[in-house]
Amino acid sequence: MTTESVGNVEVLTASRLTLRWLAAGVMSLLVAAILGLTVGPANIDAIDALQELLNDLPGVNVESGLTRSHSAIVTEIRFPRVVLGALVGGLLAITGGAYQGAFRNPLADPFLLGVAAGAGLGATLAIAGSFGDGAGYFDATPVAAFVGALLAVAMAWTAGHLGGKSTVSLVLSGVAVASFLTACQTYVLQRNNDVIREVYSWILGRLATSGWDEVTLILPYFTLTCFVILRYRRALDVLAVGDEEAASLGVSPTRVRAIVVLAASLGAAAAVSVAGLIGFVGIIVPHAVRLVVGVSNRIVLPLSVLFGAAFVVLADLAARTLITPAELPIGVVTAFFGAPFFVLVLRTSRREIW
Amino acid sequence: MSALSLSNVHVTIDGAHILKGVDLQVERGEWVNVIGPNGAGKTTLLRAISGAVPADGSIDIDDGAAPTRGTLGRKVAIVPQSPTIPPGVTVTDYVLLGRTPHRGPFAGDSPHDLDIASDALRRLDLVGFATRTVASLSGGERQRVVLARALVQEADLLLLDEPTTALDLGHQQDVLELVDGLRRNAGLTIVATLHDLTLAGRYGERIVLLDGGEVVANGVPSDVLTEATISEHFGATVRVLDDGEGPVILPTVRR
Numbered sequence: 001m002t003t004e005s006v007g008n009v010e011v012l013t014a015s016r017l018t019l020r021w022l023a024a025g026v027m028s029l030l031v032a033a034i035l036g037l038t039v040g041p042a043n044i045d046a047i048d049a050l051q052e053l054l055n056d057l058p059g060v061n062v063e064s065g066l067t068r069s070h071s072a073i074v075t076e077i078r079f080p081r082v083v084l085g086a087l088v089g090g091l092l093a094i095t096g097g098a099y100q101g102a103f104r105n106p107l108a109d110p111f112l113l114g115v116a117a118g119a120g121l122g123a124t125l126a127i128a129g130s131f132g133d134g135a136g137y138f139d140a141t142p143v144a145a146f147v148g149a150l151l152a153v154a155m156a157w158t159a160g161h162l163g164g165k166s167t168v169s170l171v172l173s174g175v176a177v178a179s180f181l182t183a184c185q186t187y188v189l190q191r192n193n194d195v196i197r198e199v200y201s202w203i204l205g206r207l208a209t210s211g212w213d214e215v216t217l218i219l220p221y222f223t224l225t226c227f228v229i230l231r232y233r234r235a236l237d238v239l240a241v242g243d244e245e246a247a248s249l250g251v252s253p254t255r256v257r258a259i260v261v262l263a264a265s266l267g268a269a270a271a272v273s274v275a276g277l278i279g280f281v282g283i284i285v286p287h288a289v290r291l292v293v294g295v296s297n298r299i300v301l302p303l304s305v306l307f308g309a310a311f312v313v314l315a316d317l318a319a320r321t322l323i324t325p326a327e328l329p330i331g332v333v334t335a336f337f338g339a340p341f342f343v344l345v346l347r348t349s350r351r352e353i354w
Numbered sequence: 355m356s357a358l359s360l361s362n363v364h365v366t367i368d369g370a371h372i373l374k375g376v377d378l379q380v381e382r383g384e385w386v387n388v389i390g391p392n393g394a395g396k397t398t399l400l401r402a403i404s405g406a407v408p409a410d411g412s413i414d415i416d417d418g419a420a421p422t423r424g425t426l427g428r429k430v431a432i433v434p435q436s437p438t439i440p441p442g443v444t445v446t447d448y449v450l451l452g453r454t455p456h457r458g459p460f461a462g463d464s465p466h467d468l469d470i471a472s473d474a475l476r477r478l479d480l481v482g483f484a485t486r487t488v489a490s491l492s493g494g495e496r497q498r499v500v501l502a503r504a505l506v507q508e509a510d511l512l513l514l515d516e517p518t519t520a521l522d523l524g525h526q527q528d529v530l531e532l533v534d535g536l537r538r539n540a541g542l543t544i545v546a547t548l549h550d551l552t553l554a555g556r557y558g559e560r561i562v563l564l565d566g567g568e569v570v571a572n573g574v575p576s577d578v579l580t581e582a583t584i585s586e587h588f589g590a591t592v593r594v595l596d597d598g599e600g601p602v603i604l605p606t607v608r609r
Contacts, residue, residue: 248430
């Protein structure tokens with residue numbers, strides 16, 4: 001060995017989130033948010049919109065020059081919707097990334113493991129049972145969706161381990177659980193024809209907001225889920241070497257997996273319960289980050305939050321502007337762009353996992 | 355001073371009684387090779403020592419009681435027979451995983467961790483591969499990377515499960531000589547399983563022959579590697595020569 005190569009080793013660098021990529025993520029979210037605030041049937045100048053938002057801060061008084069109705073569009077309609085889209089997108093992306101890490105399966109996302117189908121059944125039961133609206137102070141739909149999601153994970157997990165501990169059997173059991181729960185949901189809908197339209201629009205996903213209610217509903221889940229998953233990002237990297245080797249390095253794979261999956265299910269259920277089944281974000285975003293920046297969860301998970309948020313805000317922009325005055329369901333937009341990407345991931349990663 | 359002391363160790367996996375009362379003492383700085391026919395329990399023995407499978411009986415490491423999960427990785431490092439290589443992970447990141455027992459799963463890599471990792475890369479001649487992905491390396495290079503991950507654990511006891519499998523003769527020698535050098539320089543204790551009986555006799559001081567989950571022979575190579583013993587436990591017909599460096603095991607053609 002030469003002395004030069006000995007010198008090279010001084011610059012040994014571990015994978016970490018660089019400031020450059022963090023800034024790129026923040027910038028893309030900001031750009032998406034500004035577009036989300038300004039583009040639409042009522043075209044509003046970006047500077048005016050930002051001034052209008054600044055105006056709402058305590059102690060700040062700047063003249064935005066917006067009319068009263070435009071000002072209301074920015075602060076009461078578009079801004080909560082952009083924030084909700086960002087929270088939902090960030091949650092879906094980080095939970096997808098967390099599932100992939102916890103199960104060591106690049107194709108894992110809340111939908112493949114039946115989580116969303118579970119949340120869907122729960123929400124359908126809540127809507128069909130009219131717990132959704134009539135209860136006044138308490139909206140049971142998110143709770144029902146959350147319970148359904150956790151039951152789905154438990155079922156997929158149990159069934160997957162009965163058939164062996166491979167990731168393949170887990171994905172298959174997730175498919176089985178999703179089919180089962182979807183069948184239950186279909187049955188419930190058949191018995192409750194009157195709510196089909198409402199449930200159908202919930203399934204396709206929507207970010208329609210009524211002020212800040214949805215944002216305040218999802219924010220605690222977002223905070224808790226992101227905190228737990230980001231705290232476990234290194235443990236997930238250790239898990240990548242397999243359960244037995246992770247255990248020999250002092251990390252309990254079952255404990256890490258249980259905690260991360262619980263946190264991810266919590267977040268996914270919260271996202272699904274306020275926004276419906278927005279597909280593919282959990283697959284697209286983490287894999288795009290892996291393809292471009294690197295596979296370490298120290299990079300993938302935090303960047304997924306930012307890029308997932310930006311992606312959903314932009315998708316929502318497309319959903320509400322492409323066929324104005326009508327709106328496309330946002331799940332249609334994400335799937336339209338997500339499906340081809342998903343196939344690409346499938347083709348490139350198949351060799352590595354099976 | 356005992357680096358490893360096993361007393362009446364039993365392991366049962368899925369109802370199969372694999373280890374049936376294994377007793378084994380390994381002195382500090384010693385190299386012991388575990389040999390035995392397929393299914394004798396060699397790998398299970400290493401997994402029991404590394405805490406990967408629950409075992410009955412007592413396993414004392416470093417003259418202390420059985421360590422907890424948190425401290426085990428600082429006392430024992432294992433190089434598995436077929437390690438899981440996560441796709442896309444760089445050599446540096448993979449080797450740094452070996453620091454987990456020292457810093458816990460939540461803390462970041464300290465400059466000290468990076469120093470130890472670069473030292474391991476240098477010792478195993480892997481400096482040029484630092485930024486490559488482990489999956490892109492050849493079998494011999496990968497074996498060294500996994501060894502580097504085990505080394506940065508800074509454990510005194512190193513377990514090697516078939517470290518020469520899938521390596522050509524030259525790389526087999528490279529790996530075993532490397533391990534021998536590390537043992538001498540860093541004062542490691544080595545317990546390795548090996549299929550190649552001649553190699554098992556060349557490296558290390560002592561051979562433990564495992565058959566049916568029990569230790570059936572334990573001693574210096576020339577005592578264990580005899581025609582009678584190999585015939586009895588491996589069902590093989592061999593001639594054992596001595597070339598001055600140790601026993602040479604030659605299979606003979608059965609007609």
